[in-house]
Amino acid sequence: MSSELQILLETINFSAEKHRNQRRKDPDATPYINHPIGVSRILSHEGGITDLQVLQAALLHDTVEDTDTTFEELEAIFGNKVARIVQEVTDDKTLPKHERKLLQVNHAPHCSHQAKLVKLADKLYNLRDLNRCTPTGWTAERVQEYFVWAAQVVKGLRGTNAALEEKLLQLFKERDVDI
Ligand SMILES: Nc1nc2c(ncn2[C@@H]2O[C@H](COP(=O)(O)OP(=O)(O)O)[C@@H](OP(=O)(O)OP(=O)(O)O)[C@H]2O)c(=O)[nH]1
Numbered sequence: 001m002s003s004e005l006q007i008l009l010e011t012i013n014f015s016a017e018k019h020r021n022q023r024r025k026d027p028d029a030t031p032y033i034n035h036p037i038g039v040s041r042i043l044s045h046e047g048g049i050t051d052l053q054v055l056q057a058a059l060l061h062d063t064v065e066d067t068d069t070t071f072e073e074l075e076a077i078f079g080n081k082v083a084r085i086v087q088e089v090t091d092d093k094t095l096p097k098h099e100r101k102l103l104q105v106n107h108a109p110h111c112s113h114q115a116k117l118v119k120l121a122d123k124l125y126n127l128r129d130l131n132r133c134t135p136t137g138w139t140a141e142r143v144q145e146y147f148v149w150a151a152q153v154v155k156g157l158r159g160t161n162a163a164l165e166e167k168l169l170q171l172f173k174e175r176d177v178d179i
């Protein structure tokens with residue numbers, strides 16, 4: 001087997017173990033790992049991305065934010081470049097929510113190309129997930145607010161990947177959200 005495939009499988013397994021006790025917020029409490037795998041798949045199948053580091057960073061993108069994983073751990077196992085991409089897309093959960101959300105909007109244009117790709121696919125997955133079903137406890141207004149905020153973030157990511165951006169713009173259009 002090629003070493004690239006081995007690395008990809010190692011990364012999927014690492015992320016699955018880290019997210020093993022976490023569930024999505026949908027009524028079925030879907031295993032959380034469906035999300036990072038889906039984000040990586042969007043990049044590969046819809047974005048045409050073959051850069052292994054980007055596909056790995058997508059698989060790992062919520063491990064530090066949502067589990068006990070550290071950047072040092074990611075760097076030791078997957079190398080400096082993958083760890084850095086994950087760092088760029090990781091929110092500081094110690095900050096108040098409104099501040100975190102504002103930081104994403106302000107930081108998006110300054111991210112590396114690789115991090116921008118992960119951010120585009122993350123938003124595309126989450127917006128599709130909101131169209132599929134409403135997370136437990138979310139009102140229709142909160143869903144719409146997420147679309148409005150996501151459009152602000154995506155605005156700062158434009159010029160990164162035409163296929164992913166086209167699909168995101170269509171989702172905003174369907175919600176009458178300006179970008
Ligand atoms: N649409 C949807 N999202 C869910 C679900 N379960 C968990 N999430 C996660 O919830 C986050 C969005 O919810 P918010 O209330 O806005 O954010 P918060 O969890 O960071 O406070 C996303 O985090 P994220 O991936 O880190 O991205 P981001 O929104 O922070 O950029 C998303 O992955 C679900 O069933 N549907």
Ligand SMILES: [Mn+2]
Pocket residue numbers: 035061062122
């Ligand atoms: Mn995510």
